[in-house]
Amino acid sequence: xxxxxxxxxxxxxxxxxxxxxxxxxxxxxxxxxxxxxxxxxxxxxxxxxxxxxxxxxxxxxxxxxxxxxxxxxxxxxxxxxxxxxxxxxxxxxxxxxxxxxxxxxxxxxx
Amino acid sequence: xxxxxxxxxxxxxxxxxxxxxxxxxxxxxxxxxxxxxxxxxxxxxxxxxxxxxxxxxxxxxxxxxxxxxxxxxxxxxxxxxxxxxxxxxxxxxxxxxxxxxxxxxxxxxxxxxxxxxxx
Numbered sequence: 289x290x291x292x293x294x295x296x297x298x299x300x301x302x303x304x305x306x307x308x309x310x311x312x313x314x315x316x317x318x319x320x321x322x323x324x325x326x327x328x329x330x331x332x333x334x335x336x337x338x339x340x341x342x343x344x345x346x347x348x349x350x351x352x353x354x355x356x357x358x359x360x361x362x363x364x365x366x367x368x369x370x371x372x373x374x375x376x377x378x379x380x381x382x383x384x385x386x387x388x389x390x391x392x393x394x395x396x397x398x
Numbered sequence: 399x400x401x402x403x404x405x406x407x408x409x410x411x412x413x414x415x416x417x418x419x420x421x422x423x424x425x426x427x428x429x430x431x432x433x434x435x436x437x438x439x440x441x442x443x444x445x446x447x448x449x450x451x452x453x454x455x456x457x458x459x460x461x462x463x464x465x466x467x468x469x470x471x472x473x474x475x476x477x478x479x480x481x482x483x484x485x486x487x488x489x490x491x492x493x494x495x496x497x498x499x500x501x502x503x504x505x506x507x508x509x510x511x512x513x514x515x516x517x
Contacts, residue, residue, distance in 0.1 A: 296438060324506075331402070331489055331508025332441065376440050378506075384454045386431070386506065388440035 291315055292379055294389025303398050307364035311377035311389045314358065318387075321353050322378040323362045326391065332376055336362065367396045400424065402509035404490050410515045411480055419475040419512045423492030430473050431506060432465055433489040441489055447473060480516045487511040 294311045301307055309323075320339045324332035336351040338344045344351045352361040360379075364371055374391040403422040411417055423430050429448055433441035443457040449470045458464070462480075467473040477484055491506035 292440075294440070329510070331491070331510050332506075333508070334505045337505065384446045385443050385456070387443065388433075390438070390440045 290390075291318075292377060292387045292389045294377055295392055296390050298393040298395055300395045300397060301367055303367060303369060303396055305367050305396075307362075307367050307371065307394055307396070309362040309364075309375050309377075309392050309394070311360050311379075312358055313360070313379050313387075315381065316355075316358065317381040318358075318379045319355075320380045321351070321360050322386075323349075323351055324376040324378055324388075326374045326376060328373075335375075364394075367394075369396050369398050372396050402490055402492055402507050404488075404509035404512050406512055407510065408513045408515075410517065412517050413480060413482060415480050415516075417477045417480055417514060419477075419488050419490075419514070421473045421475070421490030421492075421509060423471065423473070423490070424494075424507055425471075427492035427494050427507070428470075429493040430467060431491040431493070432473070432475050433491065435487045435489055435511070436485075444475070444488075477514075480514075482516050485514055485516045487513050 292313050323336045325335050326332040338351050341353050341355045348365045350363040372395050374393045376391045377389040378386045380386045405420045431446050432444040435441045445455040445465050446453050447467045462478045465475045489511045491508045493506050
């Protein structure tokens, strides 16, 4: 079993809808949680980073962590076609080995 | 440019050949990471350097894979006796470490990857 599980999608939503993404993890030692966005044939880029349970907002993006359930989420409000990409969760217990989920492909249709 | 640079961007080789992939990180970034990404999968950890030393090489799949960072900047990933299963995009990332405990920020700055195809 992988340490980080993420539904690969694809997830198709109409423009303006809320996109909901999530990951589960198995190791309770994980304490730093990140979401990366990856466009086709590009390297991933960091969207959100948090280390505590609860919500963190940044513009249209909200990251949510529930350490008791080992569950993390990313919400994208007012989705735009430019949000079409693959979204990767990444988790680490230290600043060395980051474990990535499989990535969820999101398609926002105009 | 100011970003992470990886060369070559594409490499096609034959089974059994030797391959070197180069990563030039962002200037001043202490940490450097190599990941491998297969189609439809997330990045898979290979190795992590702090400065010149490999801090964690637990992700290297076997002894055909080796990476160096002799001067604490540029890194080279070396693959011997390539196999078809080695075909993937090899991603390099660098990260600044902050504070006296070398704590990171969560931000890995990725290059665009080297796409390796083994025929």
